[in-house]
Amino acid sequence: MKLLSKLALASLSLVTAFTVVLPTGTFADAVEGDTVVTLGKDLTIQQQDSILAEMKVPSNVNKIFVTNQEEHQYLGKYMSAATIGTRALSSAKITIAAPGSGISVKTNNITTITDAMYANAAITAGVRDADIYVTAPIRVSGTAGLTGIIKAFEKATGKQISENQKQVANQEIVRTQDIAKDIGGDSQTAGNQAAQFMNNLKQEIATQNPQSAQEYRDIIINVAGDLNINLNQTTIDQLVQYGQAFSTLNIDYNQLSDQISKLRGSLGDVLSVDPQGIIDTILEFIGSIFSTIGDFFTSSSSQQ
Incomplete structure (x- = not known):
């Protein structure tokens, strides 16, 4: 009886192994070329006009605002209130790209969050197939920029991203910044290496399933x-x-790695995935299942 239960569990696990690597559908409401701009609520009218001109969008573009309260909502658990500040200045533009085209990121006046950091955290949040631009009227760290990216993507696609996923993505961007500080040296180089670390960490968590x-x-x-x-x-x-929080998202890592593999521009050189590593892990798992099945039949034959 125990052998039958073990066989049933192995069969269920085999089905699950194939299921988790299947990509999910696209956002039905997303239309290629749709553009949404998020503006920091504390920008002056002149600063807003200047940023819209910098983004090369018309004044009637679809605009929404990000408040300092929202910045504290998503970052307050991971960094001090003093570091977050009291003004929302970071702004972002999202343009929906062709399905399967991946993500591109460009920034201006952002001092510590690199393009790769934004791309990595945005993908964790569920953003895909989009051109992203983050800017501010003065030089800022850019930590709060992810809030605008997510909010703009939700507006453009009509798809609500879960609060838990937003929290984990914001936690990720703060932790990636912490890693860059540990690395030290040139901020761009350190930031990109930190983003690569975070990407590799997510892959290992997804494949090893730590408990x-x-x-x-x-x-x-x-x-x-x-x-x-x-x-x-x-x-x-x-x-x-962070790793424990990331695990609760039950993210389809096959889809996540697909978006990373399609990063455009220099991002593709900074962030890479090891699909062979994922395949090897799955094949090893499947092999153990068939071994269990073989043991079952061997045991059954010996009992007859």
Whole structure:
């Protein structure tokens, strides 16, 4: 009886293994070329006009505003209120691209969040097939820019992204910034290496399916070692919390890696996935299932 239960569980797991790698559908309401702009609520009228001109969009473009309260809502758990500040200045433009074309990101006046960081966190949030532009009237860190990206994408597609997914994506962009600080040196180089680390970490979490905090910790340390990154203990502890939160999203990693593989411009060189690693893990898992099935029939024959 126990063998039958084991066989049934193995069969169910085999079906699940094939199911999780199938991509989900596209946003039905997204139309190629649709553009939405999010403006920081605390911009002056003159600053708004200047940013719209910089984005090369007409004054009647579809506009929505991001408030400082929203910035604190999505970032307040991961960074201090003083760091977030009291004014919403970051602005973003989303233009829906052709299905399957991937993401492109460009920025202006953003000091610490690189294009790769935005792309990585945006994909985690569910953004895909879009041209993204983030800017501000003065030089800002850019941490709050993701809020505008997500809000614009929701408006353009008519698709609501879950609050949990928004929180995890914002947590990701803050943690990636922390990793870049640990790396040090040139901000662009450090930022891109931090984004690559985060991308590799997500892949390992998706394929290894860790259960305990120690298993997450081991993955983090191993990924850091592979990239020759030295992380301090606080960052590692924070990444454990991030990894556990990321796991709750049950993201289709096949679709996520597909978007990363289609990043346009220099982003494709910065962020890459190892599809063979995912395939090897799945094949190894399937092999263990067939081994279980073989053991079942061997055991049944010996009992006759």
